[in-house]
Amino acid sequence: MDLAPGRCYVLIGENGAGKSTLLRVLAGLLRPSLGSVTVFGGLEPQQARARIGYMSHAPMLYDELTAEENLRYFARLYPGRECLAPGEVLRQVGLDPELGRVLGQYSQGMRQRTSLARVLLPVPELLLLDEPFSNMDVESARQMVELLSGFRQSNRTIVITTHQRDLAAPIADWVISLHAGRVATIDPGRASA
Amino acid sequence: MTRALWTHLVKDLRIEWRSREAINSMLFFALLVVVLFSLAFDPRGAFARDIAGGVLCVATMFASVSALNQAWAREIRHQVLDAQRMAPSPGAELFLAKVLANFLFVTIVQVLLAPVFLVMYNLNVVGQPWKLALVLPLGTWALVANGTFFAALSIRTRNRELLLPLILFPIFMPALLAMVVATGYIFTGESDPSLWIKMLAGYDIIFTTVCLLLFDVVLHAE
Numbered sequence: 001m002d003l004a005p006g007r008c009y010v011l012i013g014e015n016g017a018g019k020s021t022l023l024r025v026l027a028g029l030l031r032p033s034l035g036s037v038t039v040f041g042g043l044e045p046q047q048a049r050a051r052i053g054y055m056s057h058a059p060m061l062y063d064e065l066t067a068e069e070n071l072r073y074f075a076r077l078y079p080g081r082e083c084l085a086p087g088e089v090l091r092q093v094g095l096d097p098e099l100g101r102v103l104g105q106y107s108q109g110m111r112q113r114t115s116l117a118r119v120l121l122p123v124p125e126l127l128l129l130d131e132p133f134s135n136m137d138v139e140s141a142r143q144m145v146e147l148l149s150g151f152r153q154s155n156r157t158i159v160i161t162t163h164q165r166d167l168a169a170p171i172a173d174w175v176i177s178l179h180a181g182r183v184a185t186i187d188p189g190r191a192s193a
Numbered sequence: 194m195t196r197a198l199w200t201h202l203v204k205d206l207r208i209e210w211r212s213r214e215a216i217n218s219m220l221f222f223a224l225l226v227v228v229l230f231s232l233a234f235d236p237r238g239a240f241a242r243d244i245a246g247g248v249l250c251v252a253t254m255f256a257s258v259s260a261l262n263q264a265w266a267r268e269i270r271h272q273v274l275d276a277q278r279m280a281p282s283p284g285a286e287l288f289l290a291k292v293l294a295n296f297l298f299v300t301i302v303q304v305l306l307a308p309v310f311l312v313m314y315n316l317n318v319v320g321q322p323w324k325l326a327l328v329l330p331l332g333t334w335a336l337v338a339n340g341t342f343f344a345a346l347s348i349r350t351r352n353r354e355l356l357l358p359l360i361l362f363p364i365f366m367p368a369l370l371a372m373v374v375a376t377g378y379i380f381t382g383e384s385d386p387s388l389w390i391k392m393l394a395g396y397d398i399i400f401t402t403v404c405l406l407l408f409d410v411v412l413h414a415e
């Protein structure tokens with residue numbers, strides 16, 4: 001299976017099919033038990049990870065910090081990289097950067113958006129999103145799809161796992177169905193037409 | 194100090210300032226140990242000076258375990274550690290920032306504990322008290338450098354609260370011995386603690402270096 005730049009791949013499958021595991025393997029956080037993964041033409045995992053944005057089920061942020069503090073913190077962990085401004089990326093995901101509340105007081109949907117903002121911050125070349133639409137209302141999910149559409153048009157690759165296939169349909173170039181850890185089918189998506 | 198190290202440190206201090214989880218739990222536990230020992234042994238005069246060093250070190254050691262576990266539990270909660278692993282910033286800086294933060298928290302507890310300790314044990318220091326300013330930071334550094342490393346090692350295990358002291362305490366034993374003997378000599382004025390202070394400094398240099406070199410392996414372990 002090859003993933004081309006500027007394309008969006010949607011991974012579907014029942015619970016336990018291996019969607020999240022595949023994303024973690026692609027992110028270089030997990031070694032595959034079988035087979036191999038080559039990212040960016042064979043970069044070392046440590047170098048490749050810096051060019052990948054990975055969003056998991058969990059927000060991957062600190063509850064005790066505000067959204068802006070969290071983003072500012074993570075932006076500083078990318079030395080020599082021109083990251084987006086925390087306020088700007090928060091606005092892009094539909095959050096108010098002036099909000100003084102710590103993340104622990106956010107709703108699940110707001111945390112999800114902040115998590116997406118963290119992922120977009122260093123402008124990654126490969127975006128891996130694990131269930132990005134969970135806990136989101138339809139309007140917020142639609143806004144997220146619009147944002148991801150812009151990201152895809154800048155020749156960056158997106159891999160999304162989701163149970164809500166219809167929400168991701170407008171940007172899906174390929175829909176990959178997984179079953180018991182193996183690729184069952186690869187179908188062209190709506191955006192590939 | 195590099196930018197990433199400073200960033201990690203400021204983040205840890207800010208989180209602790211807002212939650213006060215580590216300092217509060219450590220302080221309560223250390224106070225409890227000091228009070229219980231004073232009730233159990235009825236320390237007075239020379240006897241108080243003999244046991245005071247040991248009580249102080251053991252209280253610090255037990256109390257710091259909760260803070261050391263919490264330091265990494267925060268990173269595991271919501272999978273923040275995975276976000277750290279994705280970033281290109283070196284793991285050694287994350288480790289060193291955690292050690293510095295934990296060192297600061299334990300030192301604050303020791304400073305708050307000191308007057309209570311002096312009153313409860315009715316201490317009259319016979320030796321050179323300024324040497325405590327060498328012994329306590331060196332011993333505390335030995336504890337938190339190893340503790341932070343082994344807490345990271347055991348953080349993904351189910352029984353991490355139990356596992357940390359089981360791994361940490363035997364490795365910390367030489368430093369504990371040096372800390373207790375040196376503190377005892379300072380309290381009683383019986384002998385010169387310089388040799389033990391040098392041993393503590395050597396222990397700190399060796400173990401901090403080893404932990405720094407190995408931390409990336411621990412951070413990226415699956």
